[in-house]
Amino acid sequence: MEFAFTEEQEMIRDTAAAFLAEVSTSEAIRQAMATERGYDPELWQRICGEMYWQAIHVPEAYGGMGLGYVEVVAMMEQMGRYLLCSPFFSTVCLASNALLVAGSDEQKSQWLGKLCAEGLTATVAFNGGVNRWDAQCVTASYRREGDAFLLNGDYRYVIDGHTSELLIVAAREEGSQGEQGLSLFLLPADSAGVSTKWLPTMDQARKQASVCLTDVALSADALLGEAGQGWTALSEVINLASVALAAEQVGGCQQLLDMTVDYTAERVQFNRPIASFQAVKHKAADMMLQTEVARSGVYYAACVAQEALEGGELAAELPEAASVAKSYCSDAYFAIAGDALQLFGGVGFTWEYDVHLYFKRAKSSEHLLGNGAVHRERLAALLLDTEDVA
Amino acid sequence: MKLSFSAEDEQFREEIAAWLNDNLTGEFSKLKYRGGPGDEHTYPKERQQWEKKLAEGGWTCVGWPREYGGRGCSIEQQVIFFEEYARAGAPGRVGHIGEGLTGPTLIAFGTEAQKQKYLPGIVAGTELWCQGYSEPGAGSDLANVKTRARFDDASGKWILDGQKVWTSLAHESDYCFVIARTDPDSVAHKGLGFFLVKMDQPGIEVRPIEQITGTSEFNEVFFDGAECDAQDIVGAPGEGWKVAMGLLGFERGVSTLGQQMQFQNEFDQVVELARRNGAGQDPAIRQRIARAHTELKIMRYNAMRMLSGQSGSDGSLQKEALIYKLFWATWHRSLGELAMDVMGPECEILEGGPYELSRLQSMYLFVRSDTIYGGTNQIQRNIIAERGLGMPKEPRVAVNQAVK
Secondary structure, eight states: OBOSOOHHHHHHHHHHHHHHHHHSOHHHHHHHHTSSSOSOHHHHHHIIIIIOGGGTTSOGGGTSOOOOHHHHHHHHHHHHHHTOOSSHIIIIIIIIHHHHHHOOHHHIIIIIHHHHHHOOOEEEEOOOSOSOOSGGGOOOEEEEETTEEEEEEEEEEEETTTTOSEEEEEEEETTOOTTTTEEEEEEETTSTTEEEEEEOOSSTTSOEEEEEEEEEEEOGGGEESSTTBHHHHHHHHHHHHHHHHHHHHHHHHHHHHHHHHHHHHHOEETTEEGGGSHHHHHHHHHHHHHHHHHHHHHHHHHHHHHHHHHTOTTGGGHHHHHHHHHHHHHHHHHHHHHHHHHHHGGGGGSSSSTHHHHHHHHHHHHHTTOOHHHHHHHHHHHHHSSSSOO | OBOOOOHHHHHHHHHHHHHHHHHSOGGGGGGTTOOSTTOTTSSHHHHHHHHHHHHHTTOSSTTSOGGGTOOOOOHHHHHHHHHHHHHTTOOOOSSHHIIIIIHHHHHHHOOHHHHHHHHHHHHTTOOOEEEEOOBTTBSSSTTOOOOEEEEETTTTEEEEEEEEEOOTTGGGOSEEEEEEESSTTOOTTSSEEEEEEESSSTTEEEEEEOOTTSOOOEEEEEEEEEEEEGGGEEEEEEBHHHHHHHHHHHHSSTHHHHHHHHHHHHHHHHHHHHHHHSGGGOHHHHHHHHHHHHHHHHHHHHHHHHHHSOTTSSSOOOHHHHTHHHHHHHHHHHHHHHHHHHHGGGGGOOSBTTTBOOHHHHHHHHGGGTTTTTSOHHHHHHHIIIIISOOOOOOOOOOOOOOO
């Protein structure tokens, strides 16, 4: 049992951290977040061309680096720490995962190939604007017309939906309910009948969009996975993305903790650094506890996610491990962000200091893909509603 | 990162599981899930017999080096041992203080004679130990020890006077390790000694403390001219603090995974009850059960990180180890509250008079001690902030005068 990063994984993490410290400065974040696109396209090209991050867990057969989900998580943690503005989460943690989970060999070759070689951006749209993250959140529908499909419907909370070149959309067969009748489709964003719109968000460092489909006609080869069986794939994608998002949350927790410890060491009141007051130290200690606990939950979930993608023996644990990580990290990040803001005092309330960027990200990530309560209810159902007693 | 155990370790798992399955039977059956914190008063004599049974099978001191009678198990195997032990519902160990604290301390700091004299009895499960640290005036401020040890030239022995408190299993124990002040003019952590004291002697009196549960497993121990042989001081007079702190380092370790298995057993009882009595349909209770489950799961992952890490070589604790006590103690305390809230008004009704508590009721009351002993939550937060985050100590009032 080696529940620690290997030397190679540590190197990947440290390289990512060093690169991000250089490119994702407070100034760079603020420049990117002020744009509608939300990221610097030159930086994204540099990331894809020099760092090859978009290809990290794509198998070599499709032009990727062939690394695992633990590496994805190690990098997401650093991106969360440095608040990188980029389409990495949407492209790698949503779209790539959807292709890996549900794509045919041909679809993977085509789209993952483009993604790795050209830095194609992509995302997954599924939530119709409802406050839930189970199969019922999919409200867009499709009708079969011979071998083809006709799609209609709206999506909200689509990460980078207004800038992505490829959309992977979930829709349900007309008249279907719940987990039945869902299908996933590959949809180039410039297809006829697709309109996307940027949604201004409180957290400006990650962009969300709405997507509207009006009589979008798709041929059978646009179908990702089997018709009507889409929920199995989509729920796995949501779980995988939740693990990645939880890693981003851990990175944010760590950064807030570090910032707070530094600030309270410098800030002098009553002739002493406020870091020497127990009222401050105890809050910081709780922040560290939550950060480390969150990290343990995420690293475990990362191992499980990796096995899920490889069909390993822990694969069946993914829904539970993802909910454990996402529920804890969501609550921890927001609690820590609130405490950090409090300990920074007045300056934490200003636009100038970076605390508010993390405070806003914490709330955004908390609700994306289901907040703590949503994931705890998923766990409660596993524990309390199953027939046979564990 | 890799989560699985090797084939060799899995074979070891089968070995210990089979041994427990074969031996935790007959007269020992009633000991299942008994003993341990909160239930330490149950079957003390029978559990001493069990300790000897374990020793016969070679299952005491599994992590000790072979040269001292241990099994020389790797960290992974120790983890497996404690997991399987708890999974089988094997009783709370009465030999855990000797095995977990005295032994490692003597192996690290003791003389050859001390090792030869004391280690075999611990390995054989025949000699039990208790811990003489806390005093009425030395709780969180452990260095404020007032128990005194003076060397009597005439008899060639150390003579101890003073009082220890919160000494669990004192009335069952053969020996106690005691920190006492060898230099009466010293203060705080200077001038202390670490003594190995025989309990069965006229100068020692043990008085049980009646706890919040109505039962007693902690004691006060009074030393009134108690004797300790000259060769039974560990380290030099004045070096007791170093030994005592070294010992505390042995307190966290692989046994935590066994503790978690016990937590799992308790949590499962709460879930089972919630399924039966309908509380499991209450949305607020469902959230709390799921939260407890989440944190218990992560507690295990955190321990796995702790055990996979590189701490120990320089004695410094990693971050995931520093937060561990605060995390599990707070979790366990919440579990007690959750158990009562799942029971609802039925939580008030005892199993019998005058004060016969159910296991969950007893757990609920007893877990209040978890956030107090072994460093309160408040002390833990100081340690985390100072050692983990490098935050400055709070300015202290000038050190008080020497203990007289």
